[in-house]
Amino acid sequence: MYRMISFDLDGTLADTFPVILKSFHNTVQHFTGEQINDQQIFDTFGTNEQGMLRSLLPDVPLDIASDYFYDVYQQAHEDLRQPFPGIVDLLKDLTSHGIQVSLLTGKGQQACDISLKMLGLNGYFKPILVGSPERNVKTDNLKHLVATQQIAPTELAYVGDATSDIQASQAAGIHCFSAAWSPSVQLDALKAVNADIYESVAALREKLLG
Known part of the structure; x- marks a missing residue:
């Protein structure tokens, strides 16, 4: 039986x-006057926003770029105030x-704090x-979770929407439940590397709790 379920945020808890x-399009255009495409942003995924900004704006001081980005991120999040249906339950x-x-x-x-606050999810995770x-x-x-929470790898599972989440889980000896309920999910890519895929929050709940 699982003693802990750990969740990804982007694409798993909310869209x-x-x-x-x-936010990244706005920030890059503000400092460079240029427009970049979505793929250029996706190519920087893996690092947090600080790492992404360093890659996208190498000539802009990081503290200045960060201050602008987080202001824009907060404003953009006004259009997203709810997690996916069923997540809170x-x-x-x-x-x-x-x-x-x-x-x-x-x-x-900082981005995590903004998202949790805007989505009404503060207080659920520890x-x-x-x-x-x-x-x-x-x-x-x-x-780190296994080591610090006094749980066995078999007592922890991760819920994430990306193939990189599956790879990270496998490398840690942790089972990954693939969340495939986001509009942007790459379902075929998930199916190629994981058989445990859930296309609705309700289906995952049924798996975990019966």
Whole structure:
């Protein structure tokens, strides 16, 4: 039986990708006057916003770019104030069944804080582990959860929407439930590497709680 379920944020708890893309497009255009395409932003995924900004705006001081980005991110998030349907009930139900709920995201702390507040999800997750500006640290963070929460790898599962989430989980010896309910999910790519895929929050709830 699982003692902890850890969740990804972007594309798993809420459809935040339009907010992310809008914020990076706005920030890059503000500092360079140029427009970039979505793929250029996706190519920087894996690091947190600090790492992404360093890649996209290497000539702009990071503190200045960051201040502007987080202001834009907060404003863009006004258009997204709700998680995916069923997420809040799932988190409550897991907790009521004695299963600890944690958050493990590639976002930086400031963007994570903004998203949780705007989505009304503060207080549901403990602990919360965030990303690094240097590299993808999800495998490290999953191992950290096992080491610090006194649980076996078989007692922890991760819920994420990307193939990189599956790879990070496998590298840590953790099972990954693939969340395929986001409009932007790459379903065929998930199916190529994971058989445990859920196209609705309700289906995952049924799997976890019966």
